[in-house]
Amino acid sequence: GQSLEQPSEVTAVEGAIVQINCTYQTSGFYGLSWYQQHDGGAPTFLSYNGLDGLEETGRFSSFLSRSDSYGYLLLQELQMKDSASYFCAVRDRGTGRRALTFGSGTRLQVQP
């Protein structure tokens, strides 16, 4: 089975850098994805790590280490609009299920 753990809440100030960790227990998976959801909105895709290492997309970066069963999302130069919930997700290789399994989400609050 799968279990993804994330911190429930993180608070940071504008302009700062924040890292949201995701640790997981799974027998095998295809890669680690991150989604962002603003209150009342649709979760939207942010990034995907199929291989170990760092992927960078503008102010956001995502990292994966399969050997450590660990990944993170790094947000730089935080803006107020980054206040949202962030979910890590995996697709299980062992079960063959195509659907993503999501973590419980991390609520990020950016303060002035």
Place this chain on the structure above:
Amino acid sequence: EAGVTQFPSHSVIEKGQTVTLRCDPISGHDNLYWYRRVMGKEIKFLLHFVKESKQDESGMPNNRFLAERTGGTYSTLKVQPAELEDSGVYFCASSQGVTTNEKLFFGSGTQLSVL
């Protein structure tokens, strides 16, 4: 291009009543997923359609939930009869491909409150 749309955005019903949620995926997307998020918890998988066929319904909580996707276009999720624990936000998502880095496009969800 229109995104994934869900209707209604909110629904408040009493225990024992029936509610039907609708999802219109992005045109051309064969994969359609239903998820549910109970407050503060994970976005939990319910089921997956490929075109009109149910590919995986292992996440459906019980037989009070019935999903259909007639003609492989829009999908409905019916809850009958609704119970208090069915409250939550129901998300629909669609995707085009079958690659390992398949990106899901979500709707804004239906907030269901069962009183």
